[in-house]
Amino acid sequence: SKPVVAVVGRPNVGKSTLFNKLVGQRLSIVDDTPGVTRDRIYGECEWCGRKFTLIDTGGIEPNTKDVLLSQMRDQAQLAMDSADVIIMVTDLRVGVTAADAEVASMLLKSGRPVVLCVNKCDSVGDPPAEFYEFYNLGLGDPMAISSVHGHGTGDLLDKVISFL
Numbered sequence: 457s458k459p460v461v462a463v464v465g466r467p468n469v470g471k472s473t474l475f476n477k478l479v480g481q482r483l484s485i486v487d488d489t490p491g492v493t494r495d496r497i498y499g500e501c502e503w504c505g506r507k508f509t510l511i512d513t514g515g516i517e518p519n520t521k522d523v524l525l526s527q528m529r530d531q532a533q534l535a536m537d538s539a540d541v542i543i544m545v546t547d548l549r550v551g552v553t554a555a556d557a558e559v560a561s562m563l564l565k566s567g568r569p570v571v572l573c574v575n576k577c578d579s580v581g582d583p584p585a586e587f588y589e590f591y592n593l594g595l596g597d598p599m600a601i602s603s604v605h606g607h608g609t610g611d612l613l614d615k616v617i618s619f620l
C-alpha cells in the first residue's frame with residue numbers, strides 16, 4: 457500500500473498550511489488559534505511519480521501548557537507508529553522551544569526518517585542567523601521553508617521521497 461508521511465510540530469507552526477500546500481487543496485483548517493486542526497486529516501500527494509498519503513496531526517483541545525505537551529507526545533507517538541517518514545515543523549519566528557526539543561528526541565529514538573523544517577522563512581536568499589539554532593535539535597540539516605509562499609517545499613518533497 458501507499459507510504460505514509462506525517463506532519464508533526466507545535467500548534468501554530470504552520471503544519472496545516474504546509475499540508476494544504478503539499479496536497480494542493482485546502483483540506484485542513486488554518487487558524488491563528490493554536491490547536492484548531494480537527495483530529496487527523498489525510499491527503500494524497502504525488503511528487504516525481506511517487507505517491508504517498510500525507511497526515512496532518514493536531515488537536516482540538518485548548519493548549520494549556522500541560523495539555524499541549526501531552527498532546528504533542530501523543531501526536532509524535534502516532535506519527536512514529538504509522539508513518540514511513542515524519543516531517544517535523546518548527547517556527548523560525550519563535551525559535552527552538554522545550555517542546556520542540558522533547559518531540560525531536562522522541563522522533564530521534566524512533567529511528568524513523570525525520571525531515572526537519574523551519575517554517576516561516578518567508579524571505580528569499582540565505583536564511584537569517586536564527587535558522588542555525590535549529591541544528592541543536594539533533595535531527596540533521598534543517599530545511600528553510602515558507603508554507604505560505606511555497607519556498608523550499610520542492611526541496612522538502614525531494615528529501616521526503618528520498619526515504620520512500
Ligand code: GDP
Binds near residue numbers: 471492493576
Ligand atoms: P498549525 O497549528 O501548525 O496547523 O498552524 P497553521 O497552519 O494553522 O498556521 C498558523 C498560523 O501561521 C496561520 O496564521 C498561518 O497563516 C501562519 N503561517 C503558516 N505558515 C506560514 C509561513 O510560511 N509564513 C508565515 N508568515 N505565516 C505562516
Ligand code: MG
Binds near residue numbers: 471473485486492513
Ligand atoms: Mg493545524
